[in-house]
Amino acid sequence: MKVGYFTERPARWVPEEAILRNGGHFGVSNSYFDRERAAEDYNYFIDENLYAEELGFDIVALNEHHGNPFCMGSVMNVEAGILARLTKKARILLIGNPLPVIKHPLRMAEELAEIDLISRGRLITGWVRGAGSEQFFNNANPAYNRELFEEAHDFIVQAWTRPGPWRYEGKHFHYRHVNPWALPYQKPHPPMWIPGVISPETVKWCAEHNYPYFGLGTSLGPTCDLWEYYADEAAKHGFQAGPENFGYVMPTFVAETEERAQELGKGFLFGGGQNSFARVEHTLPPGYNSKDAIRRMAKQPQGSWLGVSGDKLRGHSEEEEIDPEEIRRKLIPGYQKAQKALQLIIGSPKSVIPKLKAIMSTLRPGALIIFSVQGPVSNEDRQISMKLIAQEVIPALKEHAKAIDLPDALERAPGSVKLRAGVSRVPVSDRGPLKELGLT
Amino acid sequence: MIRWAEDSLSVAGVQLSMVKGGSGRPLVIFHDELGYPGWMTWNESLAHDHTLYIPLQPGFGKTPRLDWVRNYRDLAGFYSQVVREMKLDPVDAIGFSAGGFIAAEMAAADPRIFSRMVLVAPMGVKPASGEIKDIFPITIRTHLRSTVADPAGTPEFTKLYGGEMTPAQFEAFEDARAETARLGWEPYMHDPALPHLLRGNKTPTLLVWGSRDTVVPRGCIDGYQQALAGAQVGVIENVGHRPEIENSAEFERIVTRFLTA
Numbered sequence: 001m002k003v004g005y006f007t008e009r010p011a012r013w014v015p016e017e018a019i020l021r022n023g024g025h026f027g028v029s030n031s032y033f034d035r036e037r038a039a040e041d042y043n044y045f046i047d048e049n050l051y052a053e054e055l056g057f058d059i060v061a062l063n064e065h066h067g068n069p070f071c072m073g074s075v076m077n078v079e080a081g082i083l084a085r086l087t088k089k090a091r092i093l094l095i096g097n098p099l100p101v102i103k104h105p106l107r108m109a110e111e112l113a114e115i116d117l118i119s120r121g122r123l124i125t126g127w128v129r130g131a132g133s134e135q136f137f138n139n140a141n142p143a144y145n146r147e148l149f150e151e152a153h154d155f156i157v158q159a160w161t162r163p164g165p166w167r168y169e170g171k172h173f174h175y176r177h178v179n180p181w182a183l184p185y186q187k188p189h190p191p192m193w194i195p196g197v198i199s200p201e202t203v204k205w206c207a208e209h210n211y212p213y214f215g216l217g218t219s220l221g222p223t224c225d226l227w228e229y230y231a232d233e234a235a236k237h238g239f240q241a242g243p244e245n246f247g248y249v250m251p252t253f254v255a256e257t258e259e260r261a262q263e264l265g266k267g268f269l270f271g272g273g274q275n276s277f278a279r280v281e282h283t284l285p286p287g288y289n290s291k292d293a294i295r296r297m298a299k300q301p302q303g304s305w306l307g308v309s310g311d312k313l314r315g316h317s318e319e320e321e322i323d324p325e326e327i328r329r330k331l332i333p334g335y336q337k338a339q340k341a342l343q344l345i346i347g348s349p350k351s352v353i354p355k356l357k358a359i360m361s362t363l364r365p366g367a368l369i370i371f372s373v374q375g376p377v378s379n380e381d382r383q384i385s386m387k388l389i390a391q392e393v394i395p396a397l398k399e400h401a402k403a404i405d406l407p408d409a410l411e412r413a414p415g416s417v418k419l420r421a422g423v424s425r426v427p428v429s430d431r432g433p434l435k436e437l438g439l440t
Numbered sequence: 441m442i443r444w445a446e447d448s449l450s451v452a453g454v455q456l457s458m459v460k461g462g463s464g465r466p467l468v469i470f471h472d473e474l475g476y477p478g479w480m481t482w483n484e485s486l487a488h489d490h491t492l493y494i495p496l497q498p499g500f501g502k503t504p505r506l507d508w509v510r511n512y513r514d515l516a517g518f519y520s521q522v523v524r525e526m527k528l529d530p531v532d533a534i535g536f537s538a539g540g541f542i543a544a545e546m547a548a549a550d551p552r553i554f555s556r557m558v559l560v561a562p563m564g565v566k567p568a569s570g571e572i573k574d575i576f577p578i579t580i581r582t583h584l585r586s587t588v589a590d591p592a593g594t595p596e597f598t599k600l601y602g603g604e605m606t607p608a609q610f611e612a613f614e615d616a617r618a619e620t621a622r623l624g625w626e627p628y629m630h631d632p633a634l635p636h637l638l639r640g641n642k643t644p645t646l647l648v649w650g651s652r653d654t655v656v657p658r659g660c661i662d663g664y665q666q667a668l669a670g671a672q673v674g675v676i677e678n679v680g681h682r683p684e685i686e687n688s689a690e691f692e693r694i695v696t697r698f699l700t701a
Contacts, residue, residue, distance in 0.1 A: 136576070139626060141621060141622065141626065142576075142618075142625075143619070143621040143625065144622065280579060281577050281578050281579045281582070285576055285577070286576055286614065286618045286620065286621040287614075287617070287618030287621045287622060291611070291614075291615075294610075294611060294614045298607040298610045298611065299607055
């Protein structure tokens with residue numbers, strides 16, 4: 001199993017009240033943008049990733065969001081290019097480039113090839129559809145989101161593998177002269193790992209392409225269901241899915257004492273907690289989700305990470321009166337609940353190890369990405385958490401991974417375990433540990 | 441009560457769902473971006489001396505979506521085939537909001553397709569002043585409320601949308617919003633070429649607009665009036681984007697007067 005480090009690179013200096021009054025991070029005015037502090041932080045977060053490598057994390061992971069102080073990485077490939085040069089051995093994982101909102105797959109193919117070349121083959125590239133808010137920010141037609149995603153992906157793979165020059169006339173993209181001079185260092189192209197938030201359509205697509213699927217802190221029960229769905233689809237394509245097909249991104253914060261961890265871990269609640277990425281009307285633009293997904297969401301009783309409840313969907317949050325103090329009060333029980341449900345892992349090294357092991361035993365991921373704390377937590381406290389995780393937690397997790405046999409996608413190629421005709425697939429998740437924790 | 445029915449017709453290469461009712465001179469109705477809301481008072485009134493043909497837009501849940509239709513001009517081309525294959529042309533037509541956009545595109549491409557055209561709060565031209573309300577980054581409930589000036593004082597609005605929205609209604613709205621986004625996301629609910637293509641068009645046209653419309657600004661009406669020399673304007677005071685349900689008596693009066701002149 002590989003363990004990675006990830007941070008959203010939060011804008012820690014935006015007044016929380018501005019986010020709470022806005023009802024979410026997306027749409028907070030950039031009049032709050034502080035050039036000096038941002039310059040400091042962009043440099044700091046590069047250094048933080050270098051520190052992660054120094055501490056022994058196998059992977060440094062980047063993402064990007066647009067128009068959103070939740071994540072300062074707006075052009076992740078720029079940061080990836082810098083890390084490609086400055087890191088020495090860590091794999092650089094992109095989770096992921098939002099193909100439909102960037103709308104230029106040829107340029108994307110060139111950028112990623114350069115990153116892979118500079119890093120001498122350490123790039124792992126992932127694709128996403130872009131959050132709902134990003135369809136608005138980039139004026140990307142959400143009704144074509146999945147088509148744009150799939151066409152851009154198919155084009156990029158071709159651009160990397162088919163000798164040029166050639167001409168491309170697709171539905172959404174058109175290129176007269178496809179002949180990117182820079183091709184990826186890795187042959188035929190870098191591995192692709194795909195992050196998501198409980199979308200069966202994406203999971204099916206991943207299984208069809210033998211791509212590992214990464215749950216972004218998704219609820220454990222539904223994630224098990226989704227893993228099994230992946231395995232069903234994989235079986236249709238003749239292979240047995242395993243840990244190499246799955247990864248999990250886990251919001252985690254560690255401090256020397258339980259009390260300090262609990263206090264600083266509240267940074268995850270900054271601006272309204274896990275559902276504060278964007279308001280509901282920005283989360284699900286028209287046509288962004290499949291009809292099946294809309295049906296599911298309309299009936300869903302509760303929201304989840306970046307998810308939205310049916311009630312909220314039908315509601316009118318942009319008209320609601322916002323009381324920042326009340327929101328803060330309501331977040332505290334949610335903080336405890338999220339920890340109980342293993343949606344947030346916060347504590348001392350001693351207390352987080354069994355929880356992370358339970359997640360590993362349940363989801364059996366080949367890669368676990370530690371998602372560092374949000375909010376105004378100091379550089380020093382962030383680094384203490386990283387160090388404790390690297391030195392006291394990861395060794396125990398790696399030992400556990402060995403004991404329960406969790407090969408990752410770089411050790412065992414996804415799709416390489418073939419299913420013989422007439423042989424049923426085996427389960428890929430284990431709800432036993434969840435039952436023990438009363439989480440089923 | 442006028443008899444009406446919803447049927448599926450094989451026309452223009454698809455199975456098109458269509459509501460048909462009433463008797464008399466044919467009148468084609470193009471519903472708005474939220475979909476056909478049902479047979480209302482104004483339908484009943486106009487159906488006394490017209491046969492109403494109300495095609496249900498492809499992709500809105502009943503008629504299958506047409507993958508090749510990627511903008512309102514494509515959709516207008518499809519509907520023109522429907523009208524011609526049904527041998528209805530030249531025919532009277534009413535288009536509401538995005539339905540007005542469709543009708544205007546049809547008239548621009550074929551100036552003889554309509555004998556008379558009523559565009560009610562039509563989208564389709566970029567307003568010289570004001571903006572067409574962006575209906576996508578708002579919830580359905582907010583969108584619906586913004587379509588009428590006084591939701592509580594509009595009985596037919598309450599009849600349509602009162603109570604809790606069911607999952608089926610929610611799904612129907614999402615279908616409508618998705619298809620509208622597919623066609624009108626960019627440029628947003630207008631066609632920069634449309635005013636130019638309408639120039640010189642002699643189709644007798646009535647532009648209906650509610651004085652408290654917050655979805656389509658007066659600038660759209662002005663834009664159409666500039667493009668369609670001779671178009672009449674009927675302003676209904678104190679109503680919003682849906683004059684046909686907010687003040688159906690006045691709506692019926694000015695539309696009937698225009699259609700029977």
